[in-house]
Amino acid sequence: MIKNKTLYEFMEYLPFLKELIKRDFKMKYYKSFFGVLWTVLNPLIMAFILTIIFSTLFKRSIEYYPIYNISGHLILTFFVTATKQSLTSVYFHSSVFRKFKVPQYMYCLSNVIIAFITLLFSSIPMLVLAFILNVPLHLTMLLFPLPILLALIFTLGCSLILAAYGVFFRDLYHLYGILTYALNFFTPIFYPIDIIPVEYRFVWDFNPLYLYIRILRETFIYNTVPNEKTLIVATCYAVLTLALGILVFKEKRGKFYNYL
């Protein structure tokens, strides 16, 4: 019964989500030429810089270093952008929620979807780069949407949790800024995992983002199908986080009115 009510509400405000996405999309891409260009160039520039700095250092241990780099960068950037924007999404629009019955999570959803579209745009240079660098074509390459989808589900879950708590704790934004900065280094984007001493490696193994990045690299660059255990763990992380996000948001949204 309650489930149906939530679903009904979601369907009722689906046009709103569409309008929101349309609006954000227009702001980002239609109205500025640099919007599109930047989305494509940003990961390329990052990969270029990091390749210049680190390629001599890691050349032997990492094959196709620029793609290794860009693939990690894509997923991490998507996660950080989406969650950071979602964190403030509810209380930034408090004036709307004081006057309209719009479900608060819609802003969160639209942020995640816009970031996801950016991710898709940004993955174009990765494909082009793979072509230029002569990465051998193989069938496992077709599996590469899988880790991206899992990352999407995981990000959505995190975004909902952050959006809910962001209403109660306004300083969470600054704290989260530091956290994401640390995440940049705790996720192997520009270095191989081998440089981390074995006794500390469990910290990295806890990082779901690293898991998705690893699956993306294995399928896309290194022609390996990830083993069952990795896949199950990766799926569990994503689904459980989303479930937790929905639960937390549902629990907390009744208390929002005191804070907005």
Add this chain to the structure above:
Amino acid sequence: MAETSVKVDNVYMMFNLSKNKQTSLKQYFIDMVKGNLFFDEFWALENVSFELKKGESIGLVGVNGSGKSTLLRLIAGIMEPTHGTIYTKGTIAPLIALGGGFEPTLSARENIYLNGAMHGHSTNFMKKRFDDIITFAELEEFVDVPVKNFSSGMLARLGFAIATSVHADIVIADEVLSVGDARFRKKCETRISSLLKEGTTILYVSHNINSVIKTCQKALWLDKGRVIQNGNVREVCIAYKRYIEEQNRMAKEVQALKDEKA
């Protein structure tokens, strides 16, 4: 026998004032360690009940801070009551503070669709009503102008036109007819009365007592979250007017006494 459109049953609404202060994680931990996580309860509404049949209109009167807007928001479903139940039948067009929910950088056209979507209407649904909205709001020349360049009167007209052209079963109007010039106000009043004829239920808040008497059949007088009087619009409004005059007279007397002492 008309069917029930809105039913408010023993509604209580509590706000937690202490939590309305600046919220931060840091403060939360400090308060937790100190054992300071107290509640400062404020009851905005206490034991409010009333019922409206389809096609009826009710005016809510009361001084500032008496709980009128809170009650309207509860009926609109923006908040949930702490205790009690609220039953509504059909679609609701909440007109709570006009001009809210507009995106400054978007044009009037885009805002109509966005605003409609905020009320849960699809683009197609709004497309059918688009011309009607623009004509009523008298904004034909400004359809593609960003609304940040609109005057407050233009925004109010647009908001009113959107909310009343979607033919909701219940219209909630909070201080909306006080905007615009006299001619437009007249136009709004005409539209409200034609909505009433169509069977729309209207909840109306205004500090202009004459406008309440003109628009509504019933009235509810709230003071400090409690119902003082509920019934025929004339009786309630006359009693309320008398109360206001009494208050003014008393305030004057107190002032006079103070002046005497000085």
